[in-house]
Amino acid sequence: MAQTTIILSALALALTLVNAKTTGKHLEGLRVGFRQLAQTAPLILGAFILAGMIEVLVPAEFVQNWLSAEAGIRGILLGSFGGMLLAMGPYAAFPIIGSILASGAGLGTTIALITSWCILGMIKAPFETAFFGPKFFIYKTLCSIPFCIVAGLVGHLVEMVVL
Amino acid sequence: MKRSFLIILSSALVITIMTYLIGGSSLLTEGFRVSLNTALQSALMLVASFLVIGQIQVLLSKEVLDQWLQRFSGIKGVVMSALAGGLFPGGPYIYYPFVVSFKGKDIPFYIIISFLYGKMVFDVTRIPMEISLVSPTVALVRNIITFPIPIIVGLIAERYLANRTMDSFLEEIGDADGSNHDNS
Structure with missing residues (x-):
C-alpha cells in the first residue's frame, strides 16, 4: 500500500509539473483535486463503514x-x-x-x-x-x-x- | 452526489443495524475496526489520487477532446474516440450532455458509441481510486483485460451501423428526446 501511495504521489507531482509548464493552471488543478476530495469525503467515509460491515457480515x-x-x-x-x-x-x-x-x-x-x-x-x-x-x-x-x-x-x- | 450520499448513508445505517442484530456489539465493533483500518490505510492514497484527478481534469479540457472527436474517422476514429472517452473528466451528468451536444454535427454513431464505452471502461480519473480502494493487481489485470472492449464495440458499430449518425440512430430507435438536451 505504501508503494501505491508513492507511485500515485509521484504521478501527482509529475502531472502538476506538466500542467505548470503547458497550461500554467497547476494551482487550479490542485484546487479542483482538493475540492473534489472535500466534496466526496463524506461519501467515501460512508462507503468505508458499509464495506467494513459487509466484510464481517458476509459468511x-x-x-x-x-x-x-x-x-x-x-x-x-x-x-x-x-x-x-x-x-x-x-x-x-x-x-x-x-x-x-x-x-x-x-x-x-x-x-x-x-x-x-x-x-x-x-x-x-x-x-x-x-x-x-x-x-x-x-x-x-x-x-x-x-x-x-x-x-x-x-x-x-x-x-x-x-x- | 447528494443522491449517492443518501444511498450510501441509508445502506450503511441498515447494514450496521443488521450487523448488530446478527452478531451483537462484538461483530459491530469488529466491523467498525475494519472500516477504520481501511480508512487510515487509504487516507494518504486518497489525497494523492485526488491530486492526480484534479490535474488531469485541468490538463484535458472539453475543447481539446471536442476537436479530437471531430477529426478522425474509421478504425482510427474508433480508437481515438475510445481514448478520448477514457480521458474525458467528470461523471455521467457531464459526459452524456457532452455527447448529446454533437447532435446535428453529423458525427457517425460508432464514434459516439466508442467514446461512451471508452469513458465507461478506460476512465483515467478512476484508475487511482481503483488502485487505492480495490487493489493494484486487480486494477492492472482488469484494465488490460477490458482494454479491447470499447474498440471491439466501436468496430462492431462501425461494421453494422456505419451509415448512421447519432441523429439518425436516435430517430431510428424512436424514443429518445435528444432535442431537449441539445447543448450545441
Missing part, C-alpha cells in the same frame, strides 16, 4: 461457494449481474468491491463485478434513458453482458494460470 462459506476462484463460472455470473446493482460512483463502489475481494472473492469474480459496474452500473440508467431513450438502454445492457462475463472468465484464467 465465509458464501464467499467460498459463490464468489471465490473455486466457484468458477457461478462467481463470474454473480459478479456480472451484481455490478449492475451497485448504483453508485467509484468512491462508494470501490470500497465495497475491495471488501468483497478481501473476503476471498476470486479475481474472475472481482473483474466481472468491476466491468459490470463500469458498463452496466444502474447509476447511468437515468442518464442513458433520458438522453438516448429506454430502447438504447435496453440494447446496450443486453449487448454488454457478454463482455462482462468474458472479462470475468479471462480474469479467472489469469488467476488459475499466472497468479
Whole structure:
C-alpha cells in the first residue's frame, strides 16, 4: 500500500509539473483535486463503514461457494449481474468491491463485478434513458453482458494460470 | 452526489443495524475496526489520487477532446474516440450532455458509441481510486483485460451501423428526446 501511495504521489507531482509548464493552471488543478476530495469525503467515509460491515457480515462459506476462484463460472455470473446493482460512483463502489475481494472473492469474480459496474452500473440508467431513450438502454445492457462475463472468465484464467 | 450520499448513508445505517442484530456489539465493533483500518490505510492514497484527478481534469479540457472527436474517422476514429472517452473528466451528468451536444454535427454513431464505452471502461480519473480502494493487481489485470472492449464495440458499430449518425440512430430507435438536451 505504501508503494501505491508513492507511485500515485509521484504521478501527482509529475502531472502538476506538466500542467505548470503547458497550461500554467497547476494551482487550479490542485484546487479542483482538493475540492473534489472535500466534496466526496463524506461519501467515501460512508462507503468505508458499509464495506467494513459487509466484510464481517458476509459468511465465509458464501464467499467460498459463490464468489471465490473455486466457484468458477457461478462467481463470474454473480459478479456480472451484481455490478449492475451497485448504483453508485467509484468512491462508494470501490470500497465495497475491495471488501468483497478481501473476503476471498476470486479475481474472475472481482473483474466481472468491476466491468459490470463500469458498463452496466444502474447509476447511468437515468442518464442513458433520458438522453438516448429506454430502447438504447435496453440494447446496450443486453449487448454488454457478454463482455462482462468474458472479462470475468479471462480474469479467472489469469488467476488459475499466472497468479 | 447528494443522491449517492443518501444511498450510501441509508445502506450503511441498515447494514450496521443488521450487523448488530446478527452478531451483537462484538461483530459491530469488529466491523467498525475494519472500516477504520481501511480508512487510515487509504487516507494518504486518497489525497494523492485526488491530486492526480484534479490535474488531469485541468490538463484535458472539453475543447481539446471536442476537436479530437471531430477529426478522425474509421478504425482510427474508433480508437481515438475510445481514448478520448477514457480521458474525458467528470461523471455521467457531464459526459452524456457532452455527447448529446454533437447532435446535428453529423458525427457517425460508432464514434459516439466508442467514446461512451471508452469513458465507461478506460476512465483515467478512476484508475487511482481503483488502485487505492480495490487493489493494484486487480486494477492492472482488469484494465488490460477490458482494454479491447470499447474498440471491439466501436468496430462492431462501425461494421453494422456505419451509415448512421447519432441523429439518425436516435430517430431510428424512436424514443429518445435528444432535442431537449441539445447543448450545441
